[in-house]
Amino acid sequence: MPDPAITPELIAKHGLTPEEYARVQSILGRDPNFTELGVFSVMWSEHCSYKNSRLELKKFPTTGEKVLVKAGEENAGVIDIGDGWAVAFKMESHNHPSAVEPFQGAATGVGGIIRDIFTMGARPVFSLNSLRFGNIAGDSAEAKTNRRLFAGVVSGISHYGNCIGIPTIGGEVYFDDSYNGNPLVNVFCLGILRHEQIARGGAVGVGNPVFYVGAETGRDGLAGAAFASRDLTEESKEDRPAVQVGDPFREKLLLEACLELLASGCVAGIQDMGAAGLTCSTCETASRGGTGVEIDLALVPKRETGMTPYETLLSESQERMLVIVKKGEEAKVKEIFEKWDLPYAHIGEVKDDGFMRVKENGVTVVEIPARALADDAPVYQRVAALKTPPEEIDCAIDCDIADTLNALLAHPSIASKRWVWRQYDHMVRLGAAVLPGSDAAVFLVREANKILAATSDCNAVYCKQDPREGAKIAVAEAARNLACSGAVPLAVTDNLNFGNPHKPENFLQLREAVEGLAEACREFGTPVTGGNVSLYNESPAGSIDPTPTVGMVGLIADARHITTQHFKSKDDVILLIGELGHEVGASHLLLLAGKKKGPPPRLDYAKEKAVQDATRALIRMGLVQSAHDCAEGGLAVNLAESCLSGPGPVGAEINFGGTGIAPAILLFNESQSRIVISVKKQNATAVLALLEWRGVPARKLGVVSKNPELKIAADGSEWNWSLADLEKFWGRRIEELMEG
Amino acid sequence: MGLVAPGVIILLSAAHGQEILPSVKAIVTVMPKPSVLDPQGAATAEAMKHLGLENVGHVRVGKSIEIELPDGADEAKLHEIARDLLSNPVIEDYTIQINH
Amino acid sequence: MGLVAPGVIILLSAAHGQEILPSVKAIVTVMPKPSVLDPQGAATAEAMKHLGLENVGHVRVGKSIEIELPDGADEAKLHEIARDLLSNPVIEDYTIQINH
Amino acid sequence: MKFAVIRFPGSNCDQDCIHVLNALPGASADYVWHKDSSLSGFDAVVVPGGFSYGDYLRCGAIARFSPIMRAVQDFAAAGGIVIGICNGFQILCESGLLPGALVRNRGLHFVCQHITVRVEHHDTAFTNATWTGTLLNIPIAHGEGCYFADDETLHRLQINRQVLLRYADSQGQITDAANPNGSRQNIAGIRNEAGNVFGLMPHPERACDPLLGSTDGKAIFQSLLDGPARSRDAETPGRGDAVNLSVSPPPPVAPAL
């Protein structure tokens, strides 16, 4: 079949504007052929080139004394954790594939991020996942679809992660109408390596052979990067070839083989084939190496017959890698691939002419200057709408306190995610010192004798109301979660999930959120080591709420500092570090009343850091029994969770005394910079004194009790909840919704 | 490709020694589409080769769902269910066989 | 029970509009034994009821394995493989259909 | 005691088992590759958890035919100690080294959590560091851990005292609510008739470090190290043989290790 002629329609179908096409012509000095058009189309998609977000991403702080590999340099950033050890971590989205096929979409998302990590030479040790779905309660067709998507995504993550043996130890799940039909699936993976093991993705050493290893190429996922770079529509379901199927078993073999290969010293460069497959991996390695790469497609292992160069180059078949081998070491490399039963082929070599040259049976089908293709994608400054501050709200809130707490706890975004993480193998690799269900996951990296903590956070309601403030809070909350577990934050990866950037209001959200993240990361001393941008998250109902998800990693110095959020033993004294607060804008309290309204809480860095530092200091002194940060649903939800989230329920008796604050505001406001801790009775006075000495506001809230109830008194009123009831609302809510 | 074109209902009369049931038995076969990766099929083919069936070709593993229905059940409905519940049209084809 | 007694090879001639292949296509159907709990079948039946097929009876979910073989392949071997690899006699029954 | 930890492509608890065994005084462990065919020099074999060969078709279906499994069969036939954990248990059942099969969990989901199992007989090579009735807190992590065997097989297991672990509640009661996967008679672990092959769904290697919440799993490995000859008070006759499991009285709970 002859290639179709290059017409304006065909160019438009490839998502290239006339200006972009002109740029292609000037780079080539001629018209591209059909295959080259496809190559430019995927490489210049938002997913691969970040053309709409690149200028914004430059605002992130990316340097620091612990940064060994910076954001954007390689597949993932690398951070020093001491004693010659380092971690590589990153977050990646698989939103659109998951909307179309939730199980495989999520599964291949996990596979993709894991490859990014072991491409760096790191052994992946754990994963997190950050998920967003539309409302899952009720009998509406939408709710049913959302339940199907939620169930499919969770089992896809579980399938892939469990099978490959990398524990999924934490994450977050929120439910909101704005994600109807366009779920967010962000997966995070972290790997461990020695400094000297850092692998590079450059095609270096002219004359070095280029190997393909891993699964055979098929027509699956054709042009998936382009698919991720436009709006989801009804027709998206027809984009069937865009769905890839993952094979975690193959990936496990690929992972072991690649790590063995890297350890053998035979590798000059290595690059995974993710989005845009062979295209991206060849031109990026050439561009990074400052060299050229020539491959012959006839040599590529294929699963299907009759594949055209266009199809082979643009396929996004999973579980494949490109390896630049040191000349003369081919035999050793082949031996390792064979040991692991992996298909492989010597498909080309490194050249010195700066071209990405693709042949088929010796006939050149693509010849493009690699650097121009990889790095000279157009960059756009989109139009941002003018900023309008969210309207203030009237704070007179009158509600039944007892029912409201029940309802908040039963809100799927707040309810226990046990149904989710029970499906994930979180214990393999003997590292999960804090199981899912506490503020941050804590993992013992045995080979390095280090204790890591990790969390992912983003309250998109805040971001919707004020993207800058919401993004700052996402960083602050992540750092706070780490502080509660006893960790010092190290660095951040992020996943920017937004709607179509051509809409000025969306572009404003993106810019504001990036600036907020950047500012907060500077404040907390946590450089951004990399991340992912997912735009065009639109469903028939409109854009998603802006969701700049933050993944943060920290280090715990000593196993004795590992702290969990649940109350431990009776008579322990419960203290609040921070103020009582008053802000209810953008709160879940308002959401319950169907209102997404008002400004989110303000973040004061000085206060926030004082609270976090104080908590960490007390933990290090061995004074803290439990620590839990205040987030959605405020103090009351925090206290209920502290009662319920341990191995068994533990009661609490709280007395606020006289506060002069309306009870609903007192109990459910979402002001920032607050942590509830419990301490042994005999230490309570000393702890309060220490906090006062540090200048951190604090007060006693009550005691852990032996009665199976949560009792709260304030300003002359008193409320009582039996833990069994609370457990029903909070603990089993999602299971009830999902299992019927 | 399945034995039968995707989505076509074939009514087989009981023959070939099948047992005759008072009610209807429908068998929905759901197979991965030919273009979709089928790691399970590939692994199975590998294992079959090791067990001595050296020149085995493509192997694909799908689902077979046996459904007992009362006589006169709504076959259009069954069709719909096969499409929406039992298979995922994005990656799978299905066939229905109904034995009266 | 499947359509065909477990373990019996039926040779169907190409009929009923099946495509005629140069090679042999074998279909091994593996179903859970009636005595084995089939929660997936039960859940599927439940879901089918919700979707409007109210009086659906028993549903069982098994596997369908499509195997391409060269003409003249060792059918005894295939049989052995169906028994030892493709199914587990403790929990499953299998049937083989070979279409020449 | 030198343990061989079998490494299939897709094994993922192999490293964990090696780590735990090498940390136990008196034990050492080494990997054995699935393409190998000899177990000489080893005193015991661990078939670890994971997804051998992707667990395609059925868990353990393909692993069963690997070269090393022939060696494991011979090793077991000669009376060698073999222990299969999770996927290893599935493989042992598939290979016919243990009766029955493991099928999809009743709840259809993969389940990862700490659970309680009750030791049914302490006078075995795998449990002699415990007492009959001891409750062990050990995690499970599986999607296909529902033990199935026909009535006759179950009866034989009972008579031959082959059921070593059952899922129990915190009081040691064998209840349906304590059954995480629908296993018949709450069976969590069985041995073969000869008493040298043991398969269990819970992961004892995940319960050997106080930082991970439990050290109860050590009892299983310690039993092997202590050897079967350790003298004990005679076991209460018939304990664990109760036919109506859900109404059997709670056994006296002896202190765990």
Ligand SMILES: Nc1ncnc2c1ncn2[C@@H]1O[C@H](COP(=O)(O)OP(=O)(O)O)[C@@H](O)[C@H]1O
């Ligand atoms: N998708 C998920 N996968 C694994 N663990 C999860 C997931 N969602 C939530 N969790 C766990 O549940 C706990 C509570 O989550 P969340 O309410 O988001 O915590 P926080 O508000 O403290 O960040 C955390 O331990 C978190 O890791």
Ligand SMILES: [Mg+2]
């Ligand atoms: Mg928190």
